Amino acid sequence: MxxxxxxxxxxxxxxxxxxxxxxxxxxxxxxxxxxxxxxxxxxxxxxxxxxxxxxxxxxxxxxxxxxxxxxxxxxxxxxxxxxxxxxxxxxxxxNYSLDMVNEWFRFICEHRDDERNIELETEFKTLYQRDDIEKWNYNTEVAMDIQKLNYAIGLIDDNVYSDLFKVALSSILLDVSNLYRNGKCLSYKRNWKDRKYNDKEVFEKFDNKVLNELIPDIRDSRTxxxxxxxxxxxxxxxxxxxxxxxxxxxxxxxxxxxxxxxxRDYTDTYMLELKTMGFTKNSDDIRELREKTLRSHxxxxxxxxxxxxxxxxxxxxxxxxxxxxxxxxxxxxxxxxxxxxxxxxxxxxxxxxxxxxxxxxxxxxxxxxxxxxxxxxxxxxxxxxxxxxxxxxxxxxxxxxxxxxxxxxxxxxxxxxxxxxxxx
Ligand SMILES: C[S@@+](CC[C@H](N)C(=O)[O-])C[C@H]1O[C@@H](n2cnc3c(N)ncnc32)[C@H](O)[C@@H]1O
Incomplete structure (x- = not known):
């Protein structure tokens, strides 16, 4: 008709x-x-x-x-x-200033090696590697590096720039995790337990994102x-x-x-990023977000x-x-x-x-x-x-x-x- x-x-x-x-x-x-x-x-x-x-x-x-x-x-x-x-x-x-982006990036690089302030604590049972579970989203060394970056980003006292680097970090999480997006949900990568991690993988991916995408785009952006x-x-x-x-x-x-x-439940699809970046801290937060989302799940x-x-x-x-x-x-x-x-x-x-x-x-x-x-x-x-x-x-x-x-x-x-x- x-x-x-x-x-x-x-x-x-x-x-x-x-x-x-x-x-x-x-x-x-x-x-x-x-x-x-x-x-x-x-x-x-x-x-x-x-x-x-x-x-x-x-x-x-x-x-x-x-x-x-x-x-x-x-x-x-x-x-x-x-x-x-x-x-x-x-x-x-x-209104990004290229100088400020470079300066805060150097700041992150200088502050991300400190392990003292990092605790892998979470209410989500399978987020981090543990002896008493069969599957986990991140191996311990990967999770530590993510949280070191997260900690350094959290020290930035200008929200415009801390938000910018949070996006850079969020964008690499799936890649360094044991998961992949499988249509509507997250599944474990094939042979994820045998994957060998280079101990600089998280920092390298983060740096590449910043140096090859964020900085050039901000530098070349039109007025x-x-x-x-x-x-x-x-x-x-x-x-x-x-x-x-x-x-x-x-x-x-x-x-x-x-x-x-x-x-498709968008809360599910982006669960890894939501949990890792602290947007959802427990199952109540997840439920609340699902309730606010259009009813297509x-x-x-x-x-x-x-x-x-x-x-x-x-x-x-x-x-x-x-x-x-x-x-x-x-x-x-x-x-x-x-x-x-x-x-x-x-x-x-x-x-x-x-x-x-x-x-x-x-x-x-x-x-x-x-x-x-x-x-x-x-x-x-x-x-x-x-x-x-x-x-x-x-x-x-x-x-x-x-x-x-x-x-x-x-x-x-x-x-x-x-x-x-x-x-x-
Ligand atoms: C198909 S995506 C939109 C994609 C967008 N056109 C783009 O190019 O990025 C639908 C979006 O609607 C959001 N959403 C779902 N329920 C919503 C609601 N009740 N209010 C506002 N946004 C909602 C989801 O979180 C999701 O990001």
Whole structure:
């Protein structure tokens, strides 16, 4: 019923973060779930105006706000995860002094050899190597070097620079750990117990990050723009934060990619960095963060009974319930997640409708999903919910075909990822 437009050639390669990995500032943290700056550029071109006020409800590593800032466009953004918030904030800073970066880097190098202040204490049982456990995330010598760096960074008395070096450290953690990101979760690297560590590996990787990426990018950065999107970035749950921080009818454009309905838990995916850098200190902190995150995961048992009145969604929910009742209890959490994901989507569209000016536009990047071999047409359901909230659905742009999980592959094939274009 909606107009589908073939954008496979235009969006095919730019809806992933890969292209950002060689771009100054964008490359400081190897984010997985983002799009590249070219997506933002393509929208700026379409808008044919620069005096815009934009909003990004799911900032992630800050691609939208950074690219808009570089083009002199205001962007308010919201991010619930403290690690992502830090990364975006650091990339948006425009007032680094190269001399200060060099000076604080020398300071870290001078202060990172002191073992006296380092204690590998944590409430997380498998974070550090211990005799009474079978698996651990970091070997002791690696963990010691990470914490020596962390300690030295903590001595910096200027937050702008301590934050910068925290991002450099966060960006190498996975690499020096015994883990790798395996789609939705963290898994142990093959033969991790036999890996030989060179005792300078952590410092070398950190130094490379600083010397080969941060310093050259800061040195070569163009003069700063007058727009400061760092001041417009909030570490808040967008479901409540936007209402609190943004004036009604003040936004021209929303560009965003919310978590997909793929049971990926961002708290899980970035758990190693969250624990190591002290963003989450115990399981209560982790639970609290999961509760603030959009309901696209099953790690929490939700008690909310609400649902969106929408024919296509209700059909899907019935089918899913039937399929789920045949299986294990885990399955019922999937049905709750699907139901509540769309409750969150409705909430977001409702808030955005209030905040957008008349004729304001939304570019909403999301993909379809599948559970129990049942296709969930997330693109259409979101479009239809947005329409019920008052938006006009201009079109759905087909961007990429994503692989399904092996269990869904036979019946479902690929899953369409796209961009829903809406107008108030
Ligand atoms: C698909 S990623 C966005 C990626 C981003 N476009 C980029 O290029 O880096 C979705 C982000 O939404 C964040 N998120 C999830 N629930 C949120 C909420 N309730 N409020 C704000 N951010 C949230 C996640 O932590 C994640 O970083």
């Amino acid at each position: 909606y107009t589908y437009k073939n954008y496979f050639n235009v969006y095919g390669r730019i809806m992933q973060f890969n292209k950002n990995k060689t771009e100054p500032f964008h490359r400081w943290y190897p984010f997985v779930e983002g799009y590249s700056k070219e997506f933002i550029q393509s929208i700026i071109k379409e808008m044919r105006a620069n005096n815009l006020t934009c909003l990004e409800p799911f900032s992630g590593s800050g691609t939208t706000a950074l690219e808009l800032q570089n083009s002199g466009i205001e962007c308010y953004s919201f991010e619930v995860n403290p690690l992502m918030y830090l990364i975006a904030r650091v990339k948006l800073e425009q 700063k723009t007058l727009i400061d999107n760092k001041q417009r970035l909030f570490n808040l749950d967008s479901r409540s934060g936007i209402a609190e921080k943004i004036e009604d009818e003040s936004i021209d454009l929303v560009i965003t990619s919310p978590p997909y309905l793929n049971s 099953v790690q929490i048992k939700w008690t909310d009974n609400t649902t969106v009145v929408n024919d296509e969604l209700n059909e899907i929910l019935k089918k899913l319930e039937l399929a789920a009742n045949k299986g294990e209890t885990w399955n019922t959490s999937i049905v709750d997640m699907v139901r509540l994901y769309f409750v969150d989507m409705q909430n977001i569209f409702r808030i955005l409708f209030k905040k957008l000016k008349k004729k304001g536009k939304i570019y909403f990047n999301v993909s379809n999903s599948a559970y129990f071999n049942i296709l969930i047409n997330t693109l259409e359901i979101c479009a239809s919910i947005a329409e019920d909230e008052g938006f006009k659905v201009i079109e759905i742009r087909e961007a990429r075909k994503l692989k399904t999980s092996p269990q869904q592959k036979e019946k479902i094939g690929n899953l369409l990822e796209g961009v829903i274009v809406l107008q108030k």
